[in-house]
């Protein structure tokens with residue numbers, strides 16, 4: 001049985017795409033029995049992907065310097081890179097912020113909301129700095145495969161992973177290829 005290692009991470013997203021991955025339910029066991037090895041993921045044990053990871057799966061757009069670093073690291077270390085969900089594929093809803101100056105946006109989020117008292121914009125070494133624009137994953141690194149949808153269905157994710165484990169080029173069509 002051929003092993004296929006998979007690492008994943010979420011960037012500027014809502015975690016919904018990873019929830020959809022979990023929605024595969026017992027089919028995750030089936031994929032593991034076919035040779036899938038989950039290595040570094042937010043739903044298992046998030047860490048830096050090992051060199052020569054077979055599949056890197058990224059949810060979310062790229063909006064901060066930290067996220068840019070993660071995207072580049074995944075590209076460097078994963079043989080095949082997958083953009084999971086509309087945020088990674090197109091930038092998604094996150095790109096609405098591209099028309100608003102960052103400082104104004106942060107003030108609205110942390111200082112001037114109706115329910116905030118003495119708010120301040122968080123800053124510090126552990127907090128990423130916003131890039132001038134929020135971008136789709138393929139604007140910053142080469143992406144090999146796109147799974148659109150918000151979130152993509154568990155069926156679509158299952159189909160892609162199954163195809164890879166069977167040594168086929170993943171192909172989404174019909175109901176599995178959804179932009180909703």
Ligand code: SF4
Nearest residue numbers: 013014016085086087
């Ligand atoms: S594509 Fe949808 S479900 Fe996935 S991270 Fe973006 S907003 Fe969330």
